[in-house]
Amino acid sequence: MRKTLGLVIKKQNYGETDRIITIFSPDLGKKRIIAKAIRRPTSKLAGHLDTFMLSQLMLTDNEDLPRVTSAILAEPFEDIRNQLTLTERAFAITKVIERVILEDVSQRAIFQITLDAMARLNDNQPWPAVWTYFLSELANELGLGPGDFLCRQCHQKLIGGGYWHVEDRQFVCGTCLGEVIHGIFLEENSIKLLQLLRKNSFMSIAKIQLPAFCAAQVEELFLREITQWFNKPWSSYSALNSRGGL
Numbered sequence: 001m002r003k004t005l006g007l008v009i010k011k012q013n014y015g016e017t018d019r020i021i022t023i024f025s026p027d028l029g030k031k032r033i034i035a036k037a038i039r040r041p042t043s044k045l046a047g048h049l050d051t052f053m054l055s056q057l058m059l060t061d062n063e064d065l066p067r068v069t070s071a072i073l074a075e076p077f078e079d080i081r082n083q084l085t086l087t088e089r090a091f092a093i094t095k096v097i098e099r100v101i102l103e104d105v106s107q108r109a110i111f112q113i114t115l116d117a118m119a120r121l122n123d124n125q126p127w128p129a130v131w132t133y134f135l136s137e138l139a140n141e142l143g144l145g146p147g148d149f150l151c152r153q154c155h156q157k158l159i160g161g162g163y164w165h166v167e168d169r170q171f172v173c174g175t176c177l178g179e180v181i182h183g184i185f186l187e188e189n190s191i192k193l194l195q196l197l198r199k200n201s202f203m204s205i206a207k208i209q210l211p212a213f214c215a216a217q218v219e220e221l222f223l224r225e226i227t228q229w230f231n232k233p234w235s236s237y238s239a240l241n242s243r244g245g246l
């Protein structure tokens with residue numbers, strides 16, 4: 001038997017009354033487990049293993065598809081599961097996480113980053129702050145994101161914004177840009193936001209009124225970094241609407 005915490009990120013009906021559940025566990029990484037007879041009205045597991053619930057689980061030892069023998073709800077994330085907007089945002093978080101985490105590999109740091117983001121979302125903290133902070137922490141953990149904020153050509157500080165060179169993963173200033181590069185433009189305030197995300201606590205970021213376009217530019221940079229890492233178009237993971245209000 002193994003005991004582990006698990007955040008339910010996906011569930012799928014299986015057979016007559018069973019369900020296959022994908023959890024994110026700090027010890028086991030991404031893990032598919034089977035909950036037998038969970039769809040029976042008398043099941044003791046139901047109510048502890050719904051999407052976005054965090055539960056303390058006992059699992060059998062089989063490697064392939066461990067069976068849940070008991071589940072105790074640790075955190076229901078009730079607002080996330082009851083409010084559609086929050087549910088959609090939580091899916092944005094787990095959609096990225098599901099691609100990043102590996103099976104059967106302990107990933108405590110990423111687990112904590114995910115749990116923090118879920119708790120802030122459930123707490124109705126401003127979404128642009130929750131999302132950009134989450135992406136920044138995740139990129140950092142994966143060794144992605146800007147290493148410095150200098151132009152790769154002239155090594156000067158970026159003034160009035162800069163271009164993020166997606167392939168080289170470095171900034172280029174407006175003066176050195178020369179011919180059109182395959183990059184994304186970030187305004188001065190977006191670069192400031194990137195620096196703030198790196199150095200400050202979540203609470204200090206949450207206090208700032210983030211302009212929509214800044215959050216969107218920062219989102220694009222991190223998603224391009226992260227999704228290039230797992231080889232998928234970044235735009236399908238966007239969770240900010242840059243045209244509308246936030």
Ligand SMILES: [Zn+2]
Binds near residue numbers: 152174
């Ligand atoms: Zn330059």
